[in-house]
Amino acid sequence: MVRHGNQLTLRDLDPRVLAEIQRVARAEGLSINKAAAKILKIGAGIQTAPESRCIGAQVDRFVGSLSAAETHQVTRSLRALEQVDDEFWK
Numbered sequence: 001m002v003r004h005g006n007q008l009t010l011r012d013l014d015p016r017v018l019a020e021i022q023r024v025a026r027a028e029g030l031s032i033n034k035a036a037a038k039i040l041k042i043g044a045g046i047q048t049a050p051e052s053r054c055i056g057a058q059v060d061r062f063v064g065s066l067s068a069a070e071t072h073q074v075t076r077s078l079r080a081l082e083q084v085d086d087e088f089w090k
Contacts, residue, residue: 010036 025035041047066074 021032021036021039025032042049
């Protein structure tokens with residue numbers, strides 16, 4: 001069975017739409033065509049939008065990449081951020 005792909009040509013695209021397609025393509029390593037198809041699926045309600053714009057998804061590729069010593073150093077460095085500066089809130 002031979003399967004032929006569907007073809008769609010878009011003309012007079014809003015530059016903001018084109019920029020978003022290009023951004024998605026770059027960010028996700030997709031072709032322009034695949035990025036446009038993904039955005040169309042989301043817009044049509046066939047696919048849900050990814051939560052990739054939140055910081056949690058942006059750091060997923062680094063999970064587990066630190067050594068125990070590096071993890072300890074980062075955790076120790078972040079402790080200062082957990083303290084409330086009472087003077088700031090007066």
